[in-house]
Amino acid sequence: MEMKIGVIKGDGIGPEIVDEALKVLNKVAEVYGHSLSYTQLLMGGASIDEYGVPLTDETLKLAKESDAVLMGSIGGDAKTSPWYQLEPSKRPEAGLLALRKGLNLFANLRPAVLYEELKGACPLKEEIADRGFDMMIMRELTGGLYFGARSTEMIDGVLTAKDELTYNENEIRRIAVRAFDIAMKRRKKVTSVDKANVLDSSRLWRKIVEETAADYPEVELEHMLVDNCAMQLVKDPAQFDVVLTENMFGDILSDEASMVTGSIGMLASASLNETKFGLYEPSGGSAPDIAGKGIANPIATILSAAMMLRYSFDLDREADAIEKAVADVLRDGYRTIDIMSEGKRQIGTREMGDRICSYIM
Ligand code: IPM
Numbered sequence: 051m052e053m054k055i056g057v058i059k060g061d062g063i064g065p066e067i068v069d070e071a072l073k074v075l076n077k078v079a080e081v082y083g084h085s086l087s088y089t090q091l092l093m094g095g096a097s098i099d100e101y102g103v104p105l106t107d108e109t110l111k112l113a114k115e116s117d118a119v120l121m122g123s124i125g126g127d128a129k130t131s132p133w134y135q136l137e138p139s140k141r142p143e144a145g146l147l148a149l150r151k152g153l154n155l156f157a158n159l160r161p162a163v164l165y166e167e168l169k170g171a172c173p174l175k176e177e178i179a180d181r182g183f184d185m186m187i188m189r190e191l192t193g194g195l196y197f198g199a200r201s202t203e204m205i206d207g208v209l210t211a212k213d214e215l216t217y218n219e220n221e222i223r224r225i226a227v228r229a230f231d232i233a234m235k236r237r238k239k240v241t242s243v244d245k246a247n248v249l250d251s252s253r254l255w256r257k258i259v260e261e262t263a264a265d266y267p268e269v270e271l272e273h274m275l276v277d278n279c280a281m282q283l284v285k286d287p288a289q290f291d292v293v294l295t296e297n298m299f300g301d302i303l304s305d306e307a308s309m310v311t312g313s314i315g316m317l318a319s320a321s322l323n324e325t326k327f328g329l330y331e332p333s334g335g336s337a338p339d340i341a342g343k344g345i346a347n348p349i350a351t352i353l354s355a356a357m358m359l360r361y362s363f364d365l366d367r368e369a370d371a372i373e374k375a376v377a378d379v380l381r382d383g384y385r386t387i388d389i390m391s392e393g394k395r396q397i398g399t400r401e402m403g404d405r406i407c408s409y410i411m
């Protein structure tokens with residue numbers, strides 16, 4: 051298969067971790083006989099430095115022309131980086147939001163898995179960690195508070211800020227359908243998270259999710275209020291299979307879920323639209339404090355590349371091979387510093403990439 055991949059290395063540790071993912075993709079292409087071509091794209095801080103804006107029209111166009119985009123991470127230290135002296139609409143994060151919107155990436159998949167080998171990293175009590183967990187957070191990504199009208203103005207002499215939260219039924223239905231489709235391939239349970247005891251947008255959310263559920267009689271649906279969900283994630287994460295939620299709640303809950311795994315450097319993500327196109331990126335940030343030191347964990351980006359093969363190219367066998375290689379490397383005791391524990395062997399970013407490649411045959 052021929053694959054045209056846009057590559058956004060990004061800021062901070064982005065370039066280092068993406069290089070390892072590309073190494074792994076090249077190995078897969080060699081072993082399984084595929085042809086890959088890469089187009090380097092600038093977004094975030096790197097684009098500000100080059101063009102003065104975090105995303106140019108040209109970059110968006112090139113991204114659209116790719117089959118999929120693999121991304122590192124963007125942004126810098128908000129206290130020290132000059133990017134954060136710019137007005138909010140010109141900062142690195144604005145580029146990411148414009149890219150999500152411009153590519154219509156409404157479905158964000160964030161798996162949070164407790165790896166058997168890394169159970170020790172889980173900050174929860176042993177009896178909870180022992181049960182393990184494997185959930186998929188499905189976050190709506192192009193609506194809600196993130197993309198509503200906002201303003202800050204003086205009203206009757208009082209400085210007042212406003213952010214609008216809007217969802218229409220179509221926006222809810224399309225992400226709900228995705229969540230149920232994915233649940234059908236997993237343990238057939240959807241937990242839809244909202245704040246229906248307060249918000250109108252959540253009451254509509256619940257209604258549309260229930261209508262959608264009628265088409266999936268095999269899938270168990272439950273509704274959960276977002277505050278309760280925040281508690282349940284630390285009390286009993288094993289109860290969750292697919293967690294379906296709106297943009298802002300999903301932002302918060304997915305960070306919580308990743309923390310509970312104890313190893314954010316391991317978590318991949320995919321952002322999808324109606325077509326096969328997707329943007330794939332690690333869940334973690336750009337970690338400017340360790341950039342360039344060769345110690346960042348590239349596994350989340352490597353697993354994001356595996357998600358890309360699975361969701362954009364239907365190459366399940368190849369995706370399985372990458373996931374298995376990651377599991378093998380962990381089994382054999384190799385760790386980057388963020389997941390290091392006693393008796394294991396600590397290695398750097400590049401060696402982790404090389405070792406994972408060596409298990410793909
Ligand atoms: C994420 C990030 C972004 C978000 C920021 C960087 C705008 O936190 O991908 O979760 O809030 O969506």
Ligand code: MG
Pocket residue numbers: 301302305
């Ligand atoms: Mg976030």
